Amino acid sequence: MKVQKYEIARVIDKLKSIVQKNDQFPALGGILVKDGYLIASNSEITMKVKLEASEGSYFIIPMKAFDLIKNLPDGEIDISATDKNVVMIKIGAIKNKYQSYPPEEFNFDITEDPEADGVELNGKKIMEAIGHVIYAAADGGANTQMTGIYFEGTDSGVSLAALDGHVVAVDSVKAEGAKDMKLIVPKATAKKLISMGVIDDVTLTYTKNSAVFKSDEYTIYTRLITGNYFPYQKMFTEGEINTCASRTALIGAMTRAKMCTEEKQPAVFQIEDDVLNISIRDKLADYQEQVPLQETVCKSIRLGFDSKLVLETLKAFTCENIALGFTSPRTPMIVEAEDSDMKAMVLPVAIREA
Helix, strand or coil, X not given: CEEEHHHHHXXXXXXXXCCCCCCCCHHHCEEEEECCEEEEECCCEEEEEECHHHCCCEEEEEHHHHHHHHCCCCCEEEEEECCCCEEEEEECCEEEEEECCCHHHXXXXXXXXXXXXXXXXXXXXXXXXXXXXXXXXXXXXXXXXHHEEEEEECCCEEEXXXXXXXXXXXXXXXXXXXXXXXXXXXXXXXXXXXXXXXXXXXXXXXXXXXXXXXXXXXXXXXXXXCCCCCCHHHHCCCCCEEEEEEHHHHXXXXXXXXXXXCCCCCEEEEEECCEEEEEEECCCCEEEEEEEXXXXXXXXXXXXXXXXXXXXXXXXXXXXXXXXXXXXXXXXXXXXXXXXXXXXXXXXXXXXXX
């Protein structure tokens, strides 16, 4: 295989996070070159990236060669393998050999069942939707359903949801033929999809236990999380107290407030007329800031929030202004985008009065 350094380094950079040491299947500790693709796989996810220069090649680039390839000078690299699975990498005066693994021992699974259900999605829009909700998915815990992104088919497209018990985030994309879809995609897979920067159309095919996301350049196979997802739509209720605010102004105020306290103190929201008063107080600081609201509220309300959760929620939106809905100090804050179907819910926390 003869390939430009920047081309193969770019592909390896996208695949290397999937490669893991596997004592049972040592060959998975590298990237397989096969049929014009570079392939990485572990027990949960398999990914193929197109590399036309690799057409006709069949060998494994071992993990220990990744850093060398990244740090080679620009130019054409010659990569070859012997019958004894010794991989040689050459460019100019540089030459190095690595003992690799038999490529036929590289076990990977990309199930593209011709009878599987499938849907065509706009690549840019589905990646944006995943990016809007992924922050709300849990990083771990006993409830595995919370560690995934839920893809639910509707009459008009696909709704995406994520929650961790403290926040809920929802968005949607338009598509046809997705009505019966109910998939829980692992958070790690969702992160990988975002990192690919896919802008081409994506074909999503799925079975009961797996899903395949396929674009012109990438194919990602993933195992699905089993079980029933939560009735997230029922968690969103119409707020009795509604207003709008600049998202940028809110992010700035929350960032400054959070910086002024080292203790885990709640951010107190005091909403009255057309002003949101934000304050955080601990033994050393007493921060206060006023954020103007774009609509006067029907009545005042005071409630507390985990500032980290509020910031993560605000940053997940991409619009200029957001709608805010409240009902009581014990019910969630509802946040909605002005330019899309994205909405989120943040549970309040108790305020410890001095």
